Amino acid sequence: MSSPFDSKWKTWLVWPGWLLLAAALLWTWARRTQPGTLVQGRPPAPQVGFPAPDFTLPTLEGSTLRLSDLRGQAVILNFWASWCPPCKAEMPALQRVYEAYQPQGLVVVAVNVTAQDARPNVEAFVAEHGLTFPVALDLDARVAAAYRVHSLPTTFFIGPDGVIHDIVIGGPMAEALLRQRAEALLALKEK
DSSP states (O other), rough: OOOOOHHHHHHHHHHHHHHHHHHHHHHHTTTOOOTTOOBHHHHHHOOOBOOOOEEEEEETSSSSEEEEGGSEEEEEEEETTTTHHHHHHHHHHHHHHHHHHGGGEEEEOOOOEEGGGGGHHHHHHHHHHOOOSEEOOTTTHHHHHHOOOOSSSSSEEEOOTEEEEEEEEOOOOOOHHHHHHHHHHHHHHEE
């Protein structure tokens, strides 16, 4: 048989739990990040459904590549390094997809995280694999940091509107997956 004391005791135990839950929800709501705001002094990590951060980088050929100049085209943005085994494995597939869909408006941009690589190794890698798409050099890893790249390869699929439609971390990606993503991006151009 329960006594009135047991009922009061249970009430006193339940209220702190509800108060903690309410406080946690309030804290989570207050700490949410609005699009375009800074997080610890940096823009928030690029996310699907949000514009890809713009950047300007030198290319291996000596020109300058600015991401916003590619607006209106479907873009596969691949972060890589010459020493990275999965990067080596997926580059031939990226090249084939580029060759197949470039006439329809697909651009592949390979951003070499040169701060973790060496230019001679990059040049040898590009020549060995016969890469014909733009290779940008992230000399100080500033762009990799802006894109919050922590694993190589990391690939962003950017629509003609400049919005990120998919992100693949790691690899190597199968050519069939790359073709599917390229076709999906190119379909956005037609709308």
